Amino acid sequence: MPxxxxxxxxxxxxGLAACGVGIGMGIxxxxxxxxxxxxxxxxxxxxxxxxIGMIMMETVAIYxxxxxxxxxxxxxxxx
Amino acid sequence: xPEVSIMPAPFRIGAVNVGQSxxxxxxxMAALIVSMFFAKDRIGRFSxxxxxxxxxxELIVGGxxxxxxxxxxxxxxxxxxxxxxAAPAALTLMTYVFITTVVELFGLPPATEDINxxxxxxxxxxxxxxxxxxxxxxxxxxxxxxxxxxxxVAPIRILTDLITPFSxxxxxxxxxxxxxxxxxLLYAVVPVLLPAAFGAYFSLLHVGIQTFxxxxxxxxxxxxxxx
Numbered sequence: 001m002p003x004x005x006x007x008x009x010x011x012x013x014x015g016l017a018a019c020g021v022g023i024g025m026g027i028x029x030x031x032x033x034x035x036x037x038x039x040x041x042x043x044x045x046x047x048x049x050x051x052i053g054m055i056m057m058e059t060v061a062i063y064x065x066x067x068x069x070x071x072x073x074x075x076x077x078x079x
Numbered sequence: 080x081p082e083v084s085i086m087p088a089p090f091r092i093g094a095v096n097v098g099q100s101x102x103x104x105x106x107x108m109a110a111l112i113v114s115m116f117f118a119k120d121r122i123g124r125f126s127x128x129x130x131x132x133x134x135x136x137e138l139i140v141g142g143x144x145x146x147x148x149x150x151x152x153x154x155x156x157x158x159x160x161x162x163x164x165a166a167p168a169a170l171t172l173m174t175y176v177f178i179t180t181v182v183e184l185f186g187l188p189p190a191t192e193d194i195n196x197x198x199x200x201x202x203x204x205x206x207x208x209x210x211x212x213x214x215x216x217x218x219x220x221x222x223x224x225x226x227x228x229x230x231x232v233a234p235i236r237i238l239t240d241l242i243t244p245f246s247x248x249x250x251x252x253x254x255x256x257x258x259x260x261x262x263x264l265l266y267a268v269v270p271v272l273l274p275a276a277f278g279a280y281f282s283l284l285h286v287g288i289q290t291f292x293x294x295x296x297x298x299x300x301x302x303x304x305x306x
Contacts, residue, residue, distance in 0.1 A: 048149075052299070055292050059250050066253035069260050073083035 004079050011071045017064025021057050028053050083260055087193045100193035107178050143170045150298040161215045165301050168207040173294040180286045194252045201248035204297045212304035224304050254289050
C-alpha cells in the first residue's frame, strides 16, 4: 500500500532529528571536555551547564521520536 | 503490534467519564495528603540535631533551595527572595510529577501519559514562573524584562514565554509516552529478562531525569525573567 510506505518513510525521517541531536551532543561534550582539561577546578559549573544543554538537546530528539511513534501507531492504524 | 493511543483512557463512574489518568491522579493526591499528615506530625517533633527522617527532609528541602538559588542567581537586589518563593513550588511540582509517573512500577498507567495531565502541570509551572517574577520585580519589571536587550525583540520574547507551558507539557508527555512505547515493543519482541533491565531505566531513572528537568526549567525561566 503506497500510503503505508509514505508513513514508514516519514517515521524513518526521525533519524534526521536523532542525527542532528547526536552531532550537537558530540560538539558540546567535546567543548566541555576541553574546558575541563583547561580548568579542572570548574568541573561543577561545567557539568551543570553541560547537563542543561544535554537536556535541551534530548528534548528535541524526544519530539522527533514522538512524531515518529505517532505516525507509526496513529496514522498507520488508520490506513 | 502493541496498541498505542494518545487518547486519554476512559474511566466511568456511573454515567460520567472522568478519565483514567484523573483517577490515578486522585489516588496519588490521596496518598500524598495522607503521608503529608504523617510527615507534619513528625516535623512537629523535629530536634536541633537532625537524624533519620529529619535529616532526609532537610537534605531534600535544603538541596532544592540551594539548587534554586544556584539556578536563579542570588543577589538581585532583593537577596534570595525569588528562590524562597519558587523553591517550594518547584519541589511540589517535582514530587507530584515523580509520584504520578513512577506509579508505573506498581502496574498502574502513569497519569502523565495523558497530555491533559502534562498540560495542567505545565500551566502550574507557568503560573509559578510568572507569579514569582511579578512578586520579585513587579508588573512593570516583568514587562521590562521582555524589552531586553532591545525593545524590538519583545514580540519574540513574549511568544517564547507564552509557549512555555506547551513545551513543558509536550516534553513530559513525549518522554513518558516514548518510554512506555519502547517498553511495550520490547515486551513484544523479548518477553523475558531484557525488559527487566530496561524497565529499571525507563520506569525509574528516566522518571527521575524528567522530574529533575521539570523542576529545573521553571527555575531557569525565573532566572531569565528577573535577571
